[in-house]
Amino acid sequence: MGKPLPKMASAPNPLVVNVRARHCHLTPEAVEELFGKGHRLTVHKWLYQEGQFAAEETVTLIGPRNRVISHLRILGPCRSFNQVELAYTDAIALGFEIPLRLSGNIQGAPGCRLMGPAGFLEMAEGVIRAARHAHMHPRDAEFYGVNHGDFMKLRLGGECGLVLDRLLCRVDPSFKLEVHIDTDEGNACNLQPDTACELFR
């Protein structure tokens, strides 16, 4: 008919929005302290981003007031630092005040103690709420007209829909288009597999 296609129909990749429940990232040394000498993480489930996985292994998080969260999932592969990502609801239940940070930016964030079957790990720092963000391939960034470090908005529909502001764009050729929000954000709008979502500036 000579009419342009609606914008979404020409997006290079489908928009995937995933809730990241509380979890941690650990160094190989931390895994050994918690699970024993020579232990390596086992893949429980592959995640959407290439090479990332939820491990079989979980730990118990012990908060500053000795309150615990059990079965805290470890995400793999191992990293060069230890980091725990909680929702604010989790942090309040534990009696923590935690900062909103980009993953990897843990300086000065409160610490905690992790307990595994083979030992404890004292984390001096590294408990954060991860800032909402979108992983984007450069083709996705081009389509949406954004650069690495820009902010976008994410509309999530339904009976208790909302628009999340300040969603950070992280652009890398190794990334697949995927938005990560946490359980507070996902439950605030009752995110379901069929919830309508729209990424916009």
Place this chain on the structure above:
Amino acid sequence: MGKPLPKMASAPNPLVVNVRARHCHLTPEAVEELFGKGHRLTVHKWLYQEGQFAAEETVTLIGPRNRVISHLRILGPCRSFNQVELAYTDAIALGFEIPLRLSGNIQGAPGCRLMGPAGFLEMAEGVIRAARHAHMHPRDAEFYGVNHGDFMKLRLGGECGLVLDRLLCRVDPSFKLEVHIDTDEGNACNLQPDTACELFR
């Protein structure tokens, strides 16, 4: 200077946004079953709406899989029906699926068991997530240009700000202007006393 005042400066009442943590409303009979014959609720803290209070009394909620939430606050005064209001995060922790409902609309919503110091209460139905809403005096409704039953949006600012869609307006001469959101919504945006908020259509 002859310029009109910004719109908010002329609002009849300040906009108050409060997070309602999980709680329950009970009938006088339910209070007696849980706390003993003749027992009446004691005021712990008066709430913003005239005559409403958080009671000293709390109960233990026992979910469908025998998981519990302790210290579930009772809000008074008593009502003509029993109702439990949870966030989806609470419901998921308990292993429930609960519907989004306006307070008072509990037909067909799942039940639970409540435990008090003097006995148990079996609720056949009444566990809901309360839909976000604004209490408004008719003067507030007039200012915002809305009627009872209309929907508005609520913008909450800050580092992880958002806009909540489908906020229901409840207009009554006995109401003071106040938005009620739940802990998932409040924690999604890290609502603090100084968080900027704006109500709009």
